[in-house]
Amino acid sequence: GENVEQHPSTLSVQEGDSAVIKCTYSDSASNYFPWYKQELGKRPQLIIDIRSNVGEKKDQRIAVTLNKTAKHFSLHITETQPEDSAVYFCAASSNNAGKSTFGDGTTLTVKP
Amino acid sequence: GAVVSQHPSRVICKSGTSVKIECRSLDFQATTMFWYRQFPKKSLMLMATSNEGSKATYEQGVEKDKFLINHASLTLSTLTVTSAHPEDSSFYICSAGTGGGFYGYTFGSGTRLTVV
Numbered sequence: 001g002e003n004v005e006q007h008p009s010t011l012s013v014q015e016g017d018s019a020v021i022k023c024t025y026s027d028s029a030s031n032y033f034p035w036y037k038q039e040l041g042k043r044p045q046l047i048i049d050i051r052s053n054v055g056e057k058k059d060q061r062i063a064v065t066l067n068k069t070a071k072h073f074s075l076h077i078t079e080t081q082p083e084d085s086a087v088y089f090c091a092a093s094s095n096n097a098g099k100s101t102f103g104d105g106t107t108l109t110v111k112p
Numbered sequence: 113g114a115v116v117s118q119h120p121s122r123v124i125c126k127s128g129t130s131v132k133i134e135c136r137s138l139d140f141q142a143t144t145m146f147w148y149r150q151f152p153k154k155s156l157m158l159m160a161t162s163n164e165g166s167k168a169t170y171e172q173g174v175e176k177d178k179f180l181i182n183h184a185s186l187t188l189s190t191l192t193v194t195s196a197h198p199e200d201s202s203f204y205i206c207s208a209g210t211g212g213g214f215y216g217y218t219f220g221s222g223t224r225l226t227v228v
Contacts, residue, residue: 036219042221042222043205043219043220043221043222044156044205044219045219046218089155089156099146099158099161100146100158100207100217101158102155102156102157102158103155104154104155105154105155107153
């Protein structure tokens with residue numbers, strides 16, 4: 001089955017700096033890669049996703065890149081703000097399986 | 113947008129009793145729902161895949177007789193934790209979609225189960 005590894009497990013940045021979270025996956029059949037943000041005690045919320053037919057996607061301060069050959073994808077947050085502080089999860093899934101395999105999460109702390 | 117409602121949000125039960133958690137898709141038909149379990153400061157662990165009108169598919173290591181899943185309609189899936197024990201205490205989250213992972217799945221708000 002799919003195996004998703006996520007790094008780093010914790011990340012602390014100063015407000016205004018950029019944050020990068022990286023994930024690798026093992027199943028070459030995976031073709032959909034969502035990122036979720038989970039605030040303390042709340043449900044995971046989809047913040048951005050990318051499909052295997054594109055290499056990069058951007059939405060305001062958030063961007064995701066995908067390297068299918070190397071089987072890794074990354075989340076980039078620019079101009080970080082304290083409200084970006086949360087746990088971020090990457091995931092990988094394929095059309096056929098439907099289910100998502102999640103990374104272990106990254107706790108991002110943005111210091112004001 | 114897609115809305116998934118999960119109830120109850122919190123439940124405390126005694127050891128040996130059963131607890132039912134509901135997951136409803138409010139504005140779309142969910143052919144597939146997933147049930148996840150999340151321990152404190154840990155990732156989401158897929159427990160089972162629930163397909164409307166058929167038996168759920170359980171992940172390795174998940175006891176199907178302990179975690180009963182029923183997906184009787186296109187808008188409702190239920191997870192029943194039978195004969196609950198303290199080690200079953202966890203955060204349970206469902207997610208629902210229209211099939212395939214291609215468009216992402218919407219998560220319910222989660223259920224905090226505490227077994228005393």
